[in-house]
Amino acid sequence: MASEFPGCILCRRFCSAGPSIYVQGCRICQDCEKKIVSVTVDDPAYEIYVEKLKEIWSQAG
Numbered sequence: 850m851a852s853e854f855p856g857c858i859l860c861r862r863f864c865s866a867g868p869s870i871y872v873q874g875c876r877i878c879q880d881c882e883k884k885i886v887s888v889t890v891d892d893p894a895y896e897i898y899v900e901k902l903k904e905i906w907s908q909a910g
């Protein structure tokens with residue numbers, strides 16, 4: 850039942866080149882990783898990232 854999305858799960862871009870981090874087997878590109886680590890809780894984007902990461906973690910069972 851392993852269906853790995855080939856691109857970044859946050860921006861949905863295909864990112865095979867260059868290093869990327871994996872969260873529970875899901876790829877996150879460097880762009881998004883940078884955004885995640887630099888975003889503040891005041892930023893509207895923060896909530897979006899948190900929701901996405903929650904989805905990943907809840908699927909990881």
Ligand SMILES: [Zn+2]
Pocket residue numbers: 857858859860861862877878879880881882
């Ligand atoms: Zn991305």
